[in-house]
Amino acid sequence: xxxxxxxxxxxxxxxxxxxxxxxxxxxxxxxxxxxxxxxxxxxxxxxxxxxxxxxxxxxxxxxxxxxxxxxxxxxxxxxxxxxxxxxxxxxxxxxxxxxxxxxxxxxxxxxxxx
Amino acid sequence: xxxxxxxxxxxxxxxxxxxxxxxxxxxxxxxxxxxxxxxxxxxxxxxxxxxxxxxxxxxxxxxxxxxxxxxxxxxxxxxxxxxxxxxxxxxxxxxxxxxxxxxxxxxxxxxxx
Numbered sequence: 001x002x003x004x005x006x007x008x009x010x011x012x013x014x015x016x017x018x019x020x021x022x023x024x025x026x027x028x029x030x031x032x033x034x035x036x037x038x039x040x041x042x043x044x045x046x047x048x049x050x051x052x053x054x055x056x057x058x059x060x061x062x063x064x065x066x067x068x069x070x071x072x073x074x075x076x077x078x079x080x081x082x083x084x085x086x087x088x089x090x091x092x093x094x095x096x097x098x099x100x101x102x103x104x105x106x107x108x109x110x111x112x113x114x
Numbered sequence: 115x116x117x118x119x120x121x122x123x124x125x126x127x128x129x130x131x132x133x134x135x136x137x138x139x140x141x142x143x144x145x146x147x148x149x150x151x152x153x154x155x156x157x158x159x160x161x162x163x164x165x166x167x168x169x170x171x172x173x174x175x176x177x178x179x180x181x182x183x184x185x186x187x188x189x190x191x192x193x194x195x196x197x198x199x200x201x202x203x204x205x206x207x208x209x210x211x212x213x214x215x216x217x218x219x220x221x222x223x224x225x226x227x
Binding site for chain 2: 034036041042043044046049090094100101102103104105106107
């Protein structure tokens, strides 16, 4: 069963526009949630994570995400896109019962139009 | 700050050969995880170790084996390599099962020719 779903395998926005990458999880118990970014031929870089506490999480490079339990969502946003944001973005979860392995979504490729 | 170290960064092997990938966790981290990311795919969990014992197992082929040593570094051994094994292999480490310090290495890119 898919534990995390990313809506949209490819998102394209104009430079300076709002970035919204969608992620929904399926778990009866709130999981730990992560967003990772991967540039071409590079490793996984952690953007931000939600474990407990404040539901609005701020990350690096101006990104933030809000954990919404009622919607089982953890969407990633950035107010103003920059060309350097073009990359693959993975939403990921650690389920309460998963012995801490991370389960990744299928990824969303973000393209930035000049 | 020290990160997760993986070696080698790149590896080219021929079909049916054997490969060994190494992972050195962040100091004091006692849990290691291995992931495989095929071209255009999301990373898939292979196997994990906690305190030198296997703690979880994912979609790891029988041709692959792994272990964690007394210094907590881990090695992924891959035998009878197939073209489909070409992928980016990530290692991650954490302290116990706490997700707070979960950190990935830069990966080893394995190419099987």
